[in-house]
Amino acid sequence: MQRVLLFGSHGQVGxxxxxxxxxxxxxLALSRAQADISNQEQISGIAASFHPDLIINAAAYTAVDLAESESEKAYAINRDGAAHCAVAAAEQGARLIHLSTDFVFDGHRPTPYPTDSLRRPLGVYGASKAAGEVEVERILGSKVLILRTAWVYSAHGKNFVKTMLRLMxxxxxxxxxxxxxxxxxWAAGLAAAIWRAGEEPxxxxxxxxxxxxxxxxxxxxxxxxxxxxxxxxxxRAIPLQMIASSSYPTPARRPACAVLDKSASYAALGAAPHWRQALRQMLTDNDSE
Structure with missing residues (x-):
């Protein structure tokens, strides 16, 4: 049996x-209420008691706009918390899978971002996640998998799909x-990829x-x-109008085109379906929490 310690159990991916x-x-799946990743002593203690082979850090501060006024909290979770998970993994000799985001990029590239692209975040959320990547790399080197993703949705939690259905x-x-x-x-496809990655050291x-x-x-x-x-x-159908970002100002700037190059991960783990196929499957399943 592989022993896996999951932080962020109540999030969409968790x-x-x-x-x-x-x-x-x-x-061992723990929510934010059960495990505060900004607390190094607590995280190391949990890992020492469980002795995991793999730690999955799916916990994050994801309030993109609120992060602009709560930068200390965002960094405590996204940078320091990531580092604490990496330290715990190092102490136990475990692998770490750390989830990150397309927001580490500025979105100015006209073609998909390769994995080695320079990080250029536009706001606090992206900057705090970029800092977390740097920390886990510094601590674990090749014993970490940093998996960047984007635009995640599921039947669980708050996300664009559920918001659109409600507003419509x-x-x-x-x-x-x-x-x-x-x-x-779709978080379900991402989760399946994470489990496959967990079997590929x-x-x-x-x-x-x-x-x-x-x-x-x-x-x-x-x-x-x-x-x-x-x-x-x-x-019923309602009219949908396409508007410019400037017509919907937000505290945080968003990357205009942060499409990620997945060629390496698709080759290693199997290709993901087209997003519309995944959306159809999620709505067909229509599971509730």
Whole structure:
């Protein structure tokens, strides 16, 4: 049995990791209330008691806009917490899979970002996640897998898909940003990839994983409405207008085009489905928490 310690059990990815638990894994899954990754002593103590072979850090401060006014909290979790997980892994001789984000980039590249691209975050959230990457690399070297992802959604927690479904029931029309591009990623597929990566000790360093394809938030919203109507999750269609980011100002700047190059991870773990296929499957399953 592989002993796996999971931080961030109540998040979207943590929830899916537990749903897909392999029979060969003994899992200790802890929520933020049960394990504060910003507390080094607590994290090292938990790891020392459990003796994991693998630690998965799916815990993060993800409030992108709020991070602009809560930078100390964002760094405590995303940088220091990541470092604490790495120290615990080093103390136990365990591997670490650390989840990161496309927000470590500025989104100015017209083609997908290779894994070795220079980090250029635009805001506090991205900067704190970039700092976390640097820390785990410094502490663990080749014993860490940093897995960057993007635009994650699931039937659990707060995310764009669930927000759009709610607003499409409540509103007569919606404006959705059309000049930010990325790759929507179903947390279930990401979780499956993480479990496969956990079985591949040679799969390490910085890697990228999202579902295949590219969309704007507007494209994503259009697909959500179309798929939800086809499945009977919505009873009517509403007009969707494509708007510019400048029409929807937020405290934090977002990367305009932070598409990730997944060629290495797809070769190692198997390719992900197109994002629209994954969206359809998620809405078909329509599991509740």
């Amino acid at each position: 929830w899916e990791l537990q749903r897909q638990l392999p029979e060969s894994v003994e899992l 029931k409540e509103k007569e029309s919606l404006g959705v940003v059309g000049d930010q591009l990325g790759s929507p990623t 040679g799969f390490h360093g910085i890697q990228h994983w999202t579902d295949a394809g590219v969309a704007s938030w507007y494209d994503f919203a259009v697909a959500i409405q179309e798929e939800a109507l086809a499945l009977g999750l919505l009873s």
